[in-house]
Amino acid sequence: MRTTTPWWALWRLPLLMLALVVSLGFAQFALAQADPEREAATAVPAVDADIWRQIESGETGPNYRSSRFGSDYNLINTVGETWRQLRERWVSPFGVIAVVGMIVLIALFYLLVGRKKLDEPRTGRKLLRWPLMVRSLHWTVATLFILLALTGLNLAYGKAVFRPVFGDGFWAAMMSGTKLIHNYLGPLFGILLVIMLLRLLADNIPRKHDLAWFAKGGGLVGKGVHPDAGFANGGEKLWYWLLATAGIAVIVSGLVMDFPNFGQARDTMIWANIIHAVGAFGLTAVALGHIYIGTLGTEGSFEGMASGYVDETWAKEHHNLWYEEVKDQAVSEEQLEANRTSSQGDEPAPRSG
Known part of the structure; x- marks a missing residue:
């Protein structure tokens, strides 16, 4: 059945055409503003050969060169050039070496040593290691960390990797989404990380026996127990304190760049960028090792953070002092299944001394 458009709805057409014309006008204006020649002519008017000779000679002045900490120069930002040199010569290569180097080390370790399996058979009796609240917090922080790491690597190297392959249009859209995700998820990650660090503080106080643990490489050096x-x-504990130090530095430096409206100078944001990049690259590399050990590298480790429970054998071999404190709380798999069926939930989390 044919329908007709009411006459009173026809006013939408000219308004749509007007909006189209205005949007095209704004697009042309934006393109004109993005023209490098026009921008340069506006930003640096009346620069003649004498002025450039003064600049190249190293003469300082409000209109030539500035080595001051304040961003009140016009032509040459020497602090910005220092930042560019640090980023290109040191920070970017460090990121590649740290992340790719860790991936290579993990692959070699897995091929040469293999997965660390349990020395004794499983008992089938379980100990609660991570309650639901801690597991939820851990997986949320871990997911945010991975997203921030991937988007951060894209911000650092995406131009060199994706732009030549997919072209400017794809690269520009991808970078726009990358910046949006990175900038908005960063503060949320910072808040949740601080909460998690406070929750786990009591279990990560250094003890004397930790030195012996490092001396034996966590059980990889020598034979025996x-x-x-x-x-x-x-x-x-080392991973915890890296997050509590370098992680906090990455969060704070990220907030400095995320909120420039609080009055920090450009120079402050430049050094925040250096601290943020170095800390983030280092943490990403160490996190790869943490992920490997907690999943593929060690039998039984992933089960604890997935279900909350670990087998007695795993607890005895990897955390014997904690096992001695909580071994009387072990329950059978049948009892756990009965608990799940009756929707009793998690028991209170055993704590270390």
Whole structure:
């Protein structure tokens, strides 16, 4: 059945045409503003040969060159050039070496040593290691960390990797989305990381037996029993304190760049960028090792953060001091299944001393 458009709805057509014309006008204006020649002519008027000779000679002045910390120069930003040199010569190569180097080391370690399996058979009795709240917090922080790491690597190297392959249009759209994700998820990650660090602080206080754990390489050096470890072993504590130091530095430096409206100078944001990049690259590399050990590298480790429970054998071999404190709380798999069926939820989390 044919329908006709009411006469009173025809006013939408001229308004749509007007909006189209206005949008085209704004597009042309934006393109004109983006023209490098016009921008240069506007930003640096009346620059003649004498002025450039003064600049090249190193003469300082409000209109020539500035080595001051304030961003009140016009032509040459020497601090910005220092930042560019640091980024291109040191920070970017460091990121590639750290991340790719860690991937290569993990691959070689897996091929040469293989997965660390349990020395004894599983008992089938389980100990609660991570309650639901901590697991939820961990997986949320881990997911945000991975997203921030991927988008951060894209911001650092995406231009060199994706632009030549896919072209300017794809690269520009991808970078726009990358910046949006990175800038908005960063503060959320910072808040949740601080909450998680506070929640796990009591279990990550360094102890004397942690030195012996490092001396034995977490059980990889020498033969015999595993080195002593409480609720958290020496490696887990090292990762915790890296997050509590370098991680906080990355968060703070990221907030400095994320919120330029608080009055920080350009020079402050430049050094925040250096700190942010170096810390983020380092943490990403170490996180790859943490992910490997907690998943493919060690039998039984992933189960604890997936279900909350670990087998007695795993607890005894990897965290013997904690096991001695909570071994009387072990429950059978049948009892756990009954608990799930009756929707009783998690038991209170055992704590280390």
